[in-house]
Amino acid sequence: MRRMVDEPYFTHSAYSAHTTGIQVKCPKCHGAGVVTADEDNAYFRCLSCGHRMTQDRTVYRYDVHNQCRNCGRYYRVDIEDEAKQHFPILRVACPYCGATMPGEVHKMVDAFSYGAEIQGGKDPWFGLELWFLTSFQGKPVWALNREHLAYLIDYLSADLREKPPGNPKKTQADHLPTFMKTAKNRERIVKLLLKLQDT
């Protein structure tokens, strides 16, 4: 009988970039690289060719705000079209009276991208493919790094799974899609994960 104790919910998540790092494929040489993050930026560093990238994690908002020349009211129009965000001046319509006039485009700090998630087997900041990525019946199966891979193998091959101390509502395993936890798939998924361990 293999027993395992599950881990707290955020042990392995995009937040791992702040601690252990996320392993990804280098876009230049396809070797292994690491994505890390701090409060301000996300960083990529290739372990084979030395390629590096930095991504500002700040999310900006662009708008034109002005006093309307026609109706005299103050208005704000958000500029969502990325192509237009970098123009210094744009012609926009007053949302109250519809009069069109040129206005200065303002750039403002909106928020930090804290809610980052792994989607489609790619890291959330650079969109780089995860190093430990395979698929099962057309669905992506991935691990963030070796620690996460070992956790998945441990979790899926156990006969008995226990919640971590404190009996939290959510645990690490709640991140897993149902197809991975289904009894009939588990053995084959563990085999795929074991193969990834050799890469």
Ligand SMILES: [Zn+2]
């Ligand atoms: Zn490289």
Ligand SMILES: [Zn+2]
């Ligand atoms: Zn107006």
